[in-house]
Amino acid sequence: MDAETRKLLDPRTIARAEALGMNARFIVEGYMAGEHKSPYRGFAIEFAQHREYSPGDDVRHLDWKVQAKTERYYIKQYEQETNFVAHLLLDGSESMKYASAEISKLEYGKMMAACLAYLILHQRDAVALGIFDEEVREYLPRSDNRDNLFKIMDRLAGFDPVGGTRIAPVLHGIANQVRRKGIVIVISDFFDDEEEVLEGIQHLRFNGHEVIVMQVLDPCEIDFPFSGMVEFEGLEDLPLIRTRPSQIRKSYHRAFEAFQEHLRAACERHKCHFVSLRTDQSLDEALANYLAFRKSTSG
């Protein structure tokens, strides 16, 4: 494991994440026994309840003992313990390169993705990783093999952004390709067309995926603290803008807060978790806060 990879696996961050554990918000179906319960009552290991037989039911699941006692036909239903697949989607566009201090949004996002991957794999669940800009640039198929962690780290560490942002096609693509319901974690600044992004999220939710929206922002993008005459150079080949930030600060704040509020409201509407992250916030604290929140809302 090289230095870049080790940096992504901050032991303190991982320790806090393990301690808190991770509970999926919804029960998803999976292959392996784990802590996550499948919403599908099937034939597997653990009896769940009886249901009166109706035409079309598989007669193999009839409980003959109950029929002998009550002379009625009941079907046996089971809860199957299963694992889940988490799709980690990291925005690797150029806008994520912005850093007002040491850590850029991309680096912060990479660390967050690494932590989540380690945590999920540690729980013997499966993780798939996608790094995208206008399209998916890096993709690692799902795997519950812990050895896969190193591949994930390598891909994260080795990625260098070059293109603009188009989140929506990526989300639609994942929704179309992944048939099994799972958790889709999108890590991005979401500086894209909100309506298109929200359509993508809606698509994922429609297919039954749990969607976690993690918005990574630089503090300067939130506070806009510049003074004097400043020429802003767009990171995604956008034209230069020269202005006095002090004279438009409030206007900027209004536009930015409106964008965030829109994103947050849409996530709530689609029953997604919206997590706002600042790059000056410690990662373990951000992760711990979210997992605590998640545990509290999972029942």
Place this chain on the structure above:
Amino acid sequence: MNFLNQALLWGIAAISVPIIIHFLNRRRFRRVPWAAMRFLKVSVEQNQRRMKLEDWILLVLRCALVALLAFLMARPVVEGLSGMPGSKVAAAIVLDNSASMGSREGEGTRLTLAREAAHAILDRLPGGSPVVISGAFHPNEASNDHDLVSSRIDEIAQTDRHADLLLALEEAVRSLEGQAAAEKELYLITDGHAEEWGAFAVLEARLRDISAGTRIHLVMVGTPAPANLGISRLTPAAALPAVNEPFRIDVDITNYGSSPARNVPVKLLVDGQPAGEPWMIDELKPGSSESATLYATLPSASYHRVTVALEDDGVPFDDRRTIVMQAMDDVRVLLVDGDPGVEDRESETFFLRHALAPVPEEMRAAYPVKPSVVSVSDLAGETLDRYHAIVLANVADVPLPFADRLARYVEAGGGLMVFPGGNLRPESYNTLLHGKHQLLPVSFVARDGNAATRPRVMVPTETNPLGLDGDLLARVKFRQVLGLEPGDRDHRLALRYDDGQPALVESEHGLGKVFVFTSTADLDWNDFAIRPAFVPFINRLLGGIVQNRESNLNVEAGETLRHRLEADLAGREATVYEVGDPEALGRLTTLSEAEGSSVLEFDRIHRGGAYQATIDGQPDPVLFAVRPSVRESSLSLLGAEQLARLGDSATVVGWGTGSSAADFGAHRKGSELWWPLLLVVIALAAIEIILAQWFSRSK
């Protein structure tokens, strides 16, 4: 609109400075890579027009500020504005009130015209302008209250003094220096009397200097007087006028005009009453003087006013002159004979005695001066206070007790004359009278050893305080004299020898007077005693002693009266009135303390005439007289050529009856706008600061 500093209008070009700074600031920026461009773009699009407008407003404000500042410094002047702070001028009006200004002009005098001119000048000054009004001798404080200044103009009184116009101008310039007004004006209202412009070149140069920062106006009042007869000298011939004894008064009358005067009566008044018939001068040619001889008789042994008067003419101040004199009825002199000799003629005091009472034996009882002779051994029995003067003639040693008494006697007002001789021992005099009592202002050094080689001749000093005739003195040969060494005490040299050595030294001690002669009173060292000059010499010494206290009672207008009185009067108040004008407001003064005496000091005497000072607790007032300045009698005024020269540095304006006030202030270009402009600049600066803060706040 005019500009006082038009060149500074180029400063308006400085509006390019804020424009350049504006564009330079737009070029000075830092580049920041940025991700959230969409929000920035939205914000900029929303605020772009407003920001541009704000930038332009600030730029315009800053340019206006710079332009206005340059405009302000160019000192714009607008005609037709008044009452604004910027329109004020600082003015100094010097009103010549010297004696010549009392010359008659129509119904009034030149001073009347000068006051009218001063009022006209004041009326033309912008309201609220600080104005200093002063006479030739009376500087005043500046005032913005023109009513007060107007009343001060009327208070400037006629004097009989000679004016120093240069001094008056310097005072006026000094008073203008502290004034804040941008424009300064100096008005000198004068009759252009040539005597006051005596140092014409100096005055002209000074006016040129002053005109560099101050506008000068010379307002010439009056017309040349056609004639003037004036009293140019009044001298009593007698040093010791006796009671009811007529004494001669020599008077010189001068014709200052250009035409002869005939049948000029010269009147004499004693204590304001006519005395005898007027002296008639048959003809007085232009520019010449004639003497008149008048005889006055003083009725009592006290102070009297002796006045000589001419008939009034157009220049009245010099038509009348008064002196104060004291009549004596009994003057006692003690002669201490240090070498009595065998016969009367051999006595050291023989010639002194006869000189003091130069009348036949049978008339000596009636003669006011009564000399008494004593020897040194008889001195102990003499009461010194009985005598007006004591003469030490060739006295060898001064007895110690006598030296003490003598010092007290002189300090109390007595007189002392010292005549040396062969017996005199210098050490005794130097130790006791010079060293211990400081009665003698000089010490004797040694006898003259080379007297035989070259006899000396005595000559009066330039001031000739005794008024002796130099020709008479020149006939006296001094074979031997005693050298003098001056000490620390004040003294005056009254006579000297032709080789420069002192002959007669006079000094004051307390209230008394001391004369030290350097040769004998008999014929041992000189032939003075048998020369015609001896009698007047001795009488002048005695007169000087007796009238010592009164010697300063006759002063010129403008001089300070300093009259010594008894020491116990120090600190008392005295009130000074003009004699014959009891209604006049008395002016107070306080007697100061001096060495062995008190001093009545008074420096506010500007008119000729007789005055009396009444001292608290004293029954008899002190009488004194003031004579007008003789220099003012001349009629010559500045000529056209001189006025033309003065016109180079000053505006010369003639002012007479019926002159128009429009002559004054016509030069003013208008009212300066610096004050309102300054307010606008300050307001713009404040607006710029507020707007800059307002525009730069977050929006």
